[in-house]
Amino acid sequence: MHGHSLARQMEEWWRDHAGRHDDPAWHTYLDNYDLLFRTKLDELRAEHTNNGRFGMSKASGCLRAAGLKFLGHPTEPFSGSTLATFHVGHLLELMAIATIQAMGHTTRGTQEPVTLEDFMSSYHDDIIENFDADGPVVLSVKTSAYKMSGLKRGGNKANPSDYMRRGFTELPMDGVQRAQSSWWAQAQAEMAGSGVHRTLVVAVAKDIVKVFETDPYMMENGSLTFYAEMIPFDPVFAASHLLPAWREAWADVQTGRPPRALVLNKAGAYVPLARLGDVASGWAGPNQAVTGSFNPCFGCDLQPACVAELASRYGSRIAGEGAAEAQQEAVPA
Numbered sequence: 001m002h003g004h005s006l007a008r009q010m011e012e013w014w015r016d017h018a019g020r021h022d023d024p025a026w027h028t029y030l031d032n033y034d035l036l037f038r039t040k041l042d043e044l045r046a047e048h049t050n051n052g053r054f055g056m057s058k059a060s061g062c063l064r065a066a067g068l069k070f071l072g073h074p075t076e077p078f079s080g081s082t083l084a085t086f087h088v089g090h091l092l093e094l095m096a097i098a099t100i101q102a103m104g105h106t107t108r109g110t111q112e113p114v115t116l117e118d119f120m121s122s123y124h125d126d127i128i129e130n131f132d133a134d135g136p137v138v139l140s141v142k143t144s145a146y147k148m149s150g151l152k153r154g155g156n157k158a159n160p161s162d163y164m165r166r167g168f169t170e171l172p173m174d175g176v177q178r179a180q181s182s183w184w185a186q187a188q189a190e191m192a193g194s195g196v197h198r199t200l201v202v203a204v205a206k207d208i209v210k211v212f213e214t215d216p217y218m219m220e221n222g223s224l225t226f227y228a229e230m231i232p233f234d235p236v237f238a239a240s241h242l243l244p245a246w247r248e249a250w251a252d253v254q255t256g257r258p259p260r261a262l263v264l265n266k267a268g269a270y271v272p273l274a275r276l277g278d279v280a281s282g283w284a285g286p287n288q289a290v291t292g293s294f295n296p297c298f299g300c301d302l303q304p305a306c307v308a309e310l311a312s313r314y315g316s317r318i319a320g321e322g323a324a325e326a327q328q329e330a331v332p333a
Contacts, residue, residue, distance in 0.1 A: 005222070006200070006202070006226075006228040007202075007221055007222045007223045007226040007227050007228045008221075008222025008223060009103065009222075010096075010099055010100070010103070010202075010223060010225075010226040010228070011222055011223035011224075011225065011226060013025075013099060013102065013103055014099070014225075017029070017102075025102055028101075028102045029098050029099060029101075029102040030098075032097070032098035032101045032102055033094055033095065033098040035109070036094045036097055036098055036109075037094055039110060039111075040090060040094060043111070044090070050121045050122070051113070051115070051121040052121075053115070053118070053119055053120050053121040054066050054070065054119055054120050054121075054246060054249070054250070055120070055121065055122060056114075056116070056120050056121070056122035056186045056189040056190055056193075057122065057182065057186050058182075059120070059182070059185035059186050059188065059189045059242065059246075059264070060181045060182040060184070060185035060186070060263065060264035061182060061263060061264075062261055062262070062263050062273070062297075062300070063245060063246070063248075063249040063259040063260060063261065063262045063263075063270070064258050064259050064260060064261035064262070064306060065261075065300055065302045065306065066249065066259070067249055067252060067253045067257075067258040067259040068258050068302045068305050068306060068309065069302060070253050071253055071256065071258065073258075073302060073305035073308075073309065074304075074305055075301040075302055075305070076301040076302075076303070076304060077301075078301065085206070088143070088206060089142075089143040089206070092141075092143045092204040092206065093125065093141040093143065093204070095204065096141045096202050096204050096226070097125065097126055097139065097141060100128070100139070100202070105128050105129075105130060105131060106128070106129045106130045107126040107127060107128050107129065107139065108126060108127045108129065109126065110126070111123040111124060111125060111126065112124045112126075112127060112194075114190050114193040114194045115193050116189055116192055116193035116243075116246075117193075117243070117247070118250070119246055119247060119249070119250035120189055120193065120246060122186070122189070122190055122193075124138050124139070124140075124190060124194065125138075125139050125140055125141045126139040126141075127139065127196065128200065131200065134198070136196055137196065137198040137199060137200045137230070138187070138190055138191060138194065138196050138198065138199040138200065139199075139200050139202065140183065140186070140187055140190070140199050140200065140201045140202070140231075141202050141203075141204065142180070142183050142201060142202070142203045142204070143203065143204050143205070143206050144167050144168040144171070144180070144203050144204075144205060144206065145167050145168060145205065145206040145207055146167050146168050146169060146205065146207055146208075146209045146212075147166040147167030147168075168203065168205045168206075168227065169212065169215075169217075169218065171203055171221075171227040171229070172217050172218060172220060172221035172227060173217055175229060176201050176229050176231060177231075177268075178266060180203075181264055181266065183201055183203075184231060185242070185264055187199035187201060187231045188231075188233065188234055188237055188238055188242060189238075189242060191233040191238075192233070192238040192242065192243070197232070197233035198230060198231070198232060198233065199230070199231040199233075200228060200229075200230055200231075201228065201229050201230075201231055202226065202227070202228045203226070203227040203228070204225060204226060205224060205225045205226075205227075208224050208225060209224070210224075212224055234268070237268050241264075241268060241269055241270055245262055245270040248260075249262075258306075258309060260272060261273040261306075273297070
């Protein structure tokens with residue numbers, strides 16, 4: 001049972017059991033959720049330190065930003081709405097795990113620490129012991145919203161490329177690696193560190209858009225709320241890209257210096273950003289070109305710290321047009 005079939009079965013489980021006071025399966029779910037929630041409360045009360053290492057959730061993100069944060073540079077505060085959305089994600093994570101347990105899958109029932117050499121640390125959301133005949137899998141639960149979806153003006157419903165999709169609706173169309181490279185990279189880091197070489201990514205929608213009940217591609221997925229995909233371990237990526245990039249970043253922060261500004265592109269390689277922190281002057285294009293996605297500097301809570309750190313070394317030359325020396329040193333071609 002892989003991918004769409006699990007999402008479809010989770011959808012069917014909620015259809016058949018949710019809210020029925022006389023249904024033992026519903027009470028099993030509630031008991032599971034209660035136990036998970038108690039553990040989650042302890043996690044939410046605790047300081048999040050990554051055990052003094054880089055966090056695996058940032059495995060695809062800007063190495064420079066991770067280094068600046070590790071070195072204690074200030075971050076921009078999130079809005080109340082953003083923080084509330086993060087909290088909703090925690091609650092939906094519990095819902096997904098409790099559902100999988102109520103469907104008969106045995107999990108270890110707790111987050112387990114995983115480390116990658118001396119530079120990365122994280123916690124598995126859970127391990128499913130009896131997922132299939134091939135043995136245990138790492139369970140990675142994520143949440144996403146319906147950020148954008150719809151048929152382009154004058155588009156053909158039968159043509160996938162005629163749809164505009166962002167967020168949850170990208171997953172059935174493009175898969176985890178292309179739609180959410182950060183989830184894929186985190187899974188690779190956790191598998192490299194744990195030795196469990198399959199990860200089941202289960203995504204839960206933070207909202208629901210009823211109009212997509214007739215969308216042929218969402219219908220193929222089997223659910224407007226759940227998406228599931230099995231991610232295999234990629235040893236070539238781990239050995240040739242993940243480990244070298246983050247070893248170098250770790251060596252840099254040990255000397256008190258932020259790492260180079262590298263990010264993971266759609267091809268699964270770490271590439272340098274074309275410009276650092278310079279969003280306001282319209283330099284999103286070069287970074288979009290090298291990453292194949294949105295400008296990583298836009299919305300980064302360490303963007304001001306990034307610019308300030310460069311200015312501290314190169315003075316006012318980093319402002320406006322920027323300093324060629326700073327760019328070459330920070331992100332060589």
